[in-house]
Amino acid sequence: MNPTPMIAPNELLVYARPQSLSDCYTHYCPGCTHGVAHRLVAEVLDELNLRERTILVASVGCSVFAYNYFNVDACEAPHGRAPAMATGIKRVNPHNIVFTYQGDGDLASIGMGEVMHAAARGENITIIFLNNATYGMTGGQMAPTSLVGQKTSSSPLGRDAAMTGYPLHMAELLSGLAGTAYSVRRSLHDARHTLQAKKAIRTAFEMQLQGKGFSVVELLSSCPTNWGMTPDQSLTWIKEQMIPVYPLGDFKVSE
Amino acid sequence: MSKKLMKGNVAIAEAAVIAGCEAYFGYPITPQTELLEYMAQRMIELDRVFLQAESEVAAINMVYGAAATGARVMTSSSSPGISLMQEGFSYIVASDVPAVIVDVMRGGPGLGNIQPSQGDYNQITKSAGHGDFHPIALAPASVQESIDLTILAFDLAEKYRTLVFVVVDGAIGQMMEPAELPPMREVKKERPDWALTGAVGREKRVISSLFMGASELELMNQELQTKLAYIQSNNEARYEEYLTDDADLILVAFGTAARVAQTAMQHLRREGLKVGLFRPITLWPFPSQRLSQLTHTANTLLVVEMNAGQMLYDVRAAIHDRIPVHFYGRMGGVIPMPNEIEKKVHELMRLAENTDELKEHQLSIKAQNGHEFLRM
Secondary structure (H helix, E strand, C coil), rough: CCCCCCCCCCCCCCCCCCCCCHHHHHHHCCCHHHHHHHHHHHHHHCCCCCCCHHEEECEEEEEEEHHHHHHHHHEECCCHHHHHHHHCCCCCCCEEEEEEEEEEEHHHHHHHHHHHHHHHHHCCCCEEECCCCCCCCCCEEEECCCCCCEEECEEECCCCCCHHHHCCHHHHHHHHHCEEEEEEEECCHHHHHHHHHHHHHHHHHHHHCCCCCCCEEEEEEECHHHHHCCCCHHHHHHHHHHHHHHEEEEEEEEC | CCEEEEEHHHHHHHHHHHHHEEEECCCCCCCHHHHHHHHHHHHHHHHCCEEEECHHHHHHHHHHHHCCCCEEEEEEHHHHHHHHHHHHHHHHCCCCCCEEEEEEEEECCCCCCCCECCHHHHHHHHHCCCCCCCEEEEEECCHHHHHHHHHHHHHHHHHHCCCCEEEEEHHHEEEEEEECCCCCCCCCCCCCCCCCCCCCCCCCCEEEECCHHHHHHHHHHHHHHHHHHHHHHHHCCEEECCCCCCCEEEEEEHHHHHHHHHHHHHHHCCCCCCCEEEECEEEEEEHHHHHHHCCCCCCCEEEEECCCCCCCCCCHHHHCCCCCCCEEEEECCCCCCCCHHHHHHHHHHHHHHCCHHHHHHHHHHHHCCCCCHHHC
């Protein structure tokens, strides 16, 4: 448990580390939005008082150590399989709150089958999906979500649509399934959008609490290291390059 | 309870239910689909968890997730599906999470066919996935034994926090035999102290197989190897032997091949030949000690399998090649007949009368099949 901050009688505590976030350093790069996403999820878990009921399924990618950073029971799935593990956990323990935290390589490439079928079945789980258009952990290879023309370590001349097709729009794809209760896309590139992202994350967990079905929040994220940019440039890149390709919005919101 | 006529696949499923299996995640594949279909009805009937996954890959990960929360959980598949699950097996054993897997083996490799085989022996006992590990493997030879060993599988998995396989060939899965089911056990409600249940009033728990530091991972591997060695030394090896006391030649076989070998043994005995049968019930831990003891009285072993020779090498290793080990096998889903085994035994015994002829015969067989035969 995180220690309670010490404040004097005439002081008002207005911000503290969420209880759902572990008191430790993360390994994320400067300018990486994983840190922001972690904090938003942790704040939501605290606000909804879900921490003690929650089980996290971490995935393979830069966030592979998410089980160290969140102060909840957690397990580590093989690459792409987190929605299947989450299905097993939730089916046997419907009273637990189960969420996965996945990157675009994990969810939209190797894990495409598992996430689509979990959504199709209407599994009552929440997916926090970080889309930074690249395979970060392994050094910046092209992902199914990379933009046409985007230079990556496995598309050094820029992604060529004729050879490797077009970026996958997961929030839209998942929204088309009847089992999906909530599928939205937000961004983490500035304070205003970050606050909107937090609201969406909260709604997603509320959907699970209400037993409405599958919920997913796609978060446009930065990878300054592999994009070869400064943190500031990468946030601009999200706003100017990613959002035109990946429009923000609500693709499915159940009543 | 009285005996009922039951199909192997169904008997295994009901045995799992009796053992307290809380969740079944599976996928259709011949020749074990009846197990899935039975569970689809029975688990729902008992208000337990059943789900047909979208693939074997998904199924094993659902098992992993549920098992990480401390539930008794299983899946079943056949050879090509088992291959798909191997990633999951490696993760499950690396994280000390218990689970039961049923493999109803079919002809391979590749898509193969849907006929019975024993072609997954090596896969299960030696290379159930990447890295240094292997599961406990139980090999029933009848529908009754399938029931008993399935229940044992859940107990062993929980006791040692590891993966336990129930391995049958397609014939056992499909055949119908009279068998008795033990009484229903209660499903356990309390969870073990390592399970993920939600961190209520306690520190969080993590179930993972990732250990980034080399010395950290080496330590984890040493602990796993220690656990496996402990299982091996803890009297978990099981076997059955028939007429081995005075046997000159002992047939070594498991599953359906053992039943065929048993008939051959009885025929050969009627001819006055001193033949016995040693039937491993645990493929791992392999009953090496007892088999090795038998080489002090017998002078030849004949391993009979429905594959190209897999348990053969475990037999040789178990006895340190102390006496000659011969092999007879059929592949492709063909079940050997007793007369084929009898013919092979006659051949071996006739050849034994003439050592030179035997040496020549062995060399020519080696050239033909690439199998190694020992010189007497």
